[in-house]
Amino acid sequence: MSTSQLALSVLLLPVVGAILLAGRGWRLPRTFTKIVGPGVVWASFVGTLALYFGNAHGDFTYWTWIKSGSLVVPFNLLVDNLSIFMCLVITGVGALIVTYSVGYMEHEDGPSYARFFTYMDVFIFSMLLLVLAGNFVFLIVGWAMVGLSSYLLIGFWYQRRSAVLAARKAFVMNVIGDVGMILGAFVLFVTYHAITYSGVFSHLGQQANCTRDLVLCGVGDSFNIELAAFFLLVGAVAKSAQLPLHTWLPDAMEGPTPVSALIHAATMVTAGVYLIGRMHPIYDIATYAHNTVAIVGAVTALFAATIAIVQTDIKRVLAYSTMSQIGYMFLAVGIGAYAAGFFHLLAHAFFKALLFMAAGNVIHAMHDEQDMRKYGGLFRQLPRTSWSFLIGSLALVGVIPLVGFFSKEQILGLALSKPDNSLALAVWVVGVVTALITGFYTGRMWWMAFGGKASPERPVAVPHEARLVMIVPVLILAVLSVVGGFIQTRALGIGPSSFSDFLVPVLGRVSWEEGAGVVIAGLVTMALATLLFLAAYRLYVERSWKPWSSRVPWAQRLLERKYYFDEIYDAAVVRPMDGLADVGLRDIEKPVFDGAVVGTGRAAVAGASSLSLTQSGYFRNYVLVFVGGAVVAAVLLLIRANS
């Protein structure tokens, strides 16, 4: 099989699964769903591994979709090390999570069970299309389709009103991003008359040379590039739940936990990072947009981490932590440390999927109770889940030698050592503060849920450990979280950098070197974060210290209300729109449009009933009319003949 066929089959295998399961698939035995649902993702993973080991690369055009003047839209897949890496994460972590869902969704009835796996397979396909697309049109198609899958899966339990509302919110927020993407693609097309990556970037190559010598070439394009970069950033921000389009992600936790693990932690929400990495030739030129990426990332990282301190729903803590960690990735790609950002994406996919799935096991054991205050003392009762969760938590905090340390500290190290750059220094400070807060809220989550004694409000006194199919994927990810860091230990200043080297053909090398002091700064950050992780034990298990919130109650209220973002959006956008819609309904829709439609109907009915009087049913009436008509016709003919 040639590389192009292999890439296409990697993309299309999940669709095959979705088609098999859609419609009447659930009428087949449940085992069919259990095999096909995860099976196609595993098959796709094997295909991706073949691409990886085959050292595949190329830009494969399969057919031309649209040809109209200078607009030529081919269906082409771009296979390079970046897309192969993303496919490995999507299909690898995705296959583990879909396998886990086989157990997690067991309580669903037949149609819903098959529907869940259909949606999951559709999502995997959309995400693969997003990362494999070789032009902006199919990038946007994939971009919108992951939004759709996300909508369908958040609203999976559509009988729950909150789930439907959360799904709608996520969809609307994502559409804002989609519009940004489309406008960005428009700007690039208008500027360069190209819609494929290779077409656009080949123009940018000349532009890059220009920036060194602004006198030689006009700066006419640079405005367009900035504009396109900002539009694309809107898309990235919406998809990755960064400020200010972040409010949908915490609500998205209404979906089933495997969905949170796959879509809202490991893959879809990192699409924004992928986008900026993929578009790095643009961002390398568009300085303002590039700096904005770093600022947005840093602010979101800190912002989300502070909110995570006060959340009591275990999945919401993880959701805010996801926002915060994606903030780190934005920060990394924003300062130009692309490979470091993607390394954190990989690490985050490992440990956050692990945390979500372990949390799912806990939620299952607690009979769907998600409030951490009602857990407590689970460590002895759920040993395997607890150990996995601990590994995930420590990786999130960034403790040596877990994968989170190497990825996060490399980002911070690169930010600190970037020469002559005050912005990088500022985001480094924010990043370090965030790392400390991360240590604290992770500790709080861990100790509240697993440490101490069982809460008196706990719904289940003796919980059962999850089934094998739900434990094994968690354990695999735990192992990956432990050993994953050793492929790239640059955060310690020594050892391999296999990961960055792998991405060099696409992303290039970081232009600066990390100094020795950076390693010490990283170790100190880690030590402080770990101390805060342990300090949470005193606060939330021993309760020997007074809770911090007793001193600053206003701060706690501010955090619990999530900085009033939902309220502000409600007042600024939702309620004015509702009011406008009400006015439109009352003053325009009902009198004008309804009036026209209903009036037409009434006129037809009235006309019909008056015309029906002519149908008397009497034969002679009809004949008389007929003869009368014939006479009139004859007279008219005579008049014409004589004139």
Add this chain to the structure above:
Amino acid sequence: MSGLSIGGSQLDASWFLILAAILFIIGTAGVLVRRNPLVILICIELMLNAANLTLVVFSLQLHNLEGQLFALMSMTVAAAEAVVGLAILVDIFHERDVEDIDELSEMKG
């Protein structure tokens, strides 16, 4: 209008046409005023034959055989129409005794 030679004697064509018109008007009046369905059918035959007469007269006058051919055609159609119309009437008479065509007004709007 030139005359027609029929059986060796000359006769003006307008007489025939006047006859046809009278027949046609009688037929039409019959359809309009009579109530018995059978009589109405007979009146329709009368109207058709008036039309046939016109066709034949013009055919002779213009020395064009198409008119006579068309009269034959029209007779065929008249026969078919009589078959269908009588069949319907017979069918209705099986159900009930209709003396007045106005009794058959169930299809009114």
